Structures are given as C-alpha cells and as structure tokens.
Amino acid sequence: MVVDQYEISGVNTDEADSGLKNLTTRIKDTWAAQGNKKVELDIGYYANIVNVGGQGIAITTDGVGSKSLIATAMNKYDTIGIDCIAMNVNDLICVGATPVSLVDYIAVDRVDARILDEIAIGLCIGANQSNISISGGEISQLPDIVKGFDLAGTAIGHVDLNRILIGKNVKPGDIVIGIKSNGIHSNGLSLARNTLFSLFKYKLTHKFDELDCHLGEELLKPTHIYVNEALDIMAGIRSIKAFAHITSDGFLNLSRVASNVGFVINSLPTIPPIFKIIQELGEIEFSEMFSVFNMGVGFCVIVDSKDIDNTIKLINNHGKKALVIGYATNDSTKTVKIPKYNLTGTNKHFNYEV
DSSP: OOOOHHHHTTOOHHHHHHHHHHHHHHHGGGGOOBTTEEEOSOTTSSSEEEEETTEEEEEEEEEOTTHHHHHHHHTOOSSHHHHHHHHHHHHHGGGTOEEEEEEEEEEESSOOHHHHHHHHHHHHHHHHHHTOEEEEEEEEEOTTTOSSEEEEEEEEEEEOGGGOOSSTTOOTTOEEEEEEOSSSTTSSHHHHHIIIIIISOOOTTOOOTTSSSOHHHHHTOOOOOOHHHHHHHHHHOTTOOEEEEOOTTGGGGGGGSSSSEEEEEOOOOOOOHHHHHHHHHHTOOHHHHHHHSOTTEEEEEEEOGGGHHHHHHHHHTTTOOEEEEEEEEEOTTOOEEEGGGTEEEETTEEEEOO
16 A cells, blocks of 8 residues: 555545535525626636625635745745745635735744844735736734744636636647746645655755755755746737646646546656655655646646747746647536646546556
8 A cells, every 4th residue: 555645744635625515515505696797707716706796806825835945944934924925815716806915924932023024025026927916915923823823815816708718718739838837836844844754854954965955955945936928928828728736636636627638747847856855765656746836837827739839938038947848638528637647636636547
C-alpha cells in the first residue's frame, strides 16, 4: 500500500472533501434568490459570482496556509502578503473576473508593529502587481488559538454576466498552455516542511547544490500573480475557453471546467529542483507529488489550437514563460492523464495506470 505522506504531515484532503460536501449542502440553503442577490455558479469553481442589479460581482477567499511558518522561522515577513494577494486574484480571473479590491485578515498571538508593517509591504506589492486596492481588513489577537500568525484575504472583482468564464465551451482538441510557477507557491508546504525539517532536520540556511538560494529563501519565494496576462488574453484571444489556477490538487484542477472533457498533459517543463529534492528525500510517489504540488506549472490557459502562438506571445510579454503542455479529450469522467509518469487522476488523487 502506498503511504500518503501528505496525510502523515497533517493534511487529510479526503476528510476535508467530505466535510466540504456537508458544508456545501447547508450553505446552499441560503441561496434562495432575494431581489437582486443571485448566486450565479455552483460550489466548486475558483470563485463565485453574485448578480447584484445585473452586474456580476465575483468573490473568493483564501490564505497563505503554513507558508506563514516559514516566514516566522525566517523572521522575514515582507513577501508573504504577495502570496495572500496572489492566491485570491489568481482565483478571481479563473471565472473571467477583473480583480478590484481585497480585505485582509491577520490573526496573531501577539502584536508586533514591525511584523505587521512587513506583512503590509507584501500586501501592497501584490496589490500593485494586480492593480487592485486593499480596502480594509482585520487584526485579531488570539494568543490562545494562534501561534505566530495567520494571513488570509477575501477579494472581489467584476465580470459581465454574459462573459463568465468557467470552461463551458472546452472541446476535445483544445490546447492547454501552461505558465511556469515560481516554485512551491502557497500549497503543499506542510508536506515540504515535514520532509525537509521533521524527517531530515535541514536548516533554513542549508544550501542544496541544485538550488540558486538557501532553502528558506526558496520556500518563501512569493506566488506568481497571473492577472495582467489573463486580462490581456481575455481581451485579445477570442477563443479563450478557460483558466486553471494550479494549486492544491495540481493538474486535477483542470477538471473544474464546466465541460465534460478530460485532459492529457504530455509535454511538461522540467520539474524544478525543489520538487525533486522533496520527492527523493521523502521517497514520495509521483502520484502524490502531482496531487499536492504544482510541479512547475502555476497556471493554465485553455484555447483553440489556432491561437497557440498569440496566447504564448501575450504571456511572454509579461515576463512569464509559457508552453503547450497538453490538450482536452473526449472523456465524460473528466480524467486527467500524465502519460510520462503513467498517472491518471480524478477528483483529488492521481493513481498509476494499470
């Protein structure tokens, strides 16, 4: 039996999914349309959209997870805010929305003005990169609950109700373009920390030959923000079908598209060294690595094959690196396959093909 190292590190995705189903059933009871407050999408997309007087208001919430522990251990807090912004705005664009504003929530065990100021520096950098405002927030002092700090945000955007983008028109043969990540981003840090620090006792100052910086600096690299290239694509590529933010669940996020299609990912970029280090040290199966980490691709764009070159050019103009990594297939089970590693996946997990 394959051991699930992510669960050993303290993250049970199956139990979370089960709890989410129960939660979803209850919260959807609040959806009875009242006046102009109509929820446009089902649960399960990257963000939802509320019809407010005929205007689509997109809303989402997310946090930085246990990446905050790396910031605390490094005593470096001026980039973690970028991650908070990125995790939210990257989700908003996945429903076709233009991000507008965010409110943050910072929970701390004790107030430290320097730490709060550094967190604010990152938040403002991320906001400027996304062209959004930070319109408010909350600081909670919770010494009995929080050790260190936690950072999350709720972001809104706008989208015309007739231009919501959730992949309804994805068809077999459409092309998946991948945009490279900047490392781990903000998902899978529990598994990374368990492997690097609990099992092998590496220090944050350790320098692996394969990395261009110390281990702590590598893990703290801020999540790429993909807003500007996504907005350009929506404005300039008529065949845009869907976006996918590759976070927890990896390429299985592609199955969130509304169409009943599957995907073959057959031309991945070289896996970044940090993932190889984690995998080899922890003896972690590829099936779990691709279920937990982005493995080098932080965002995907699905377009008609005729628009490959123009789409890649738009992305590259924003300083990102993009390439064709796969295509959509006729598959009502919405399976994602990665032939190079003999992987096939649905829902939350990749498994090896028999």
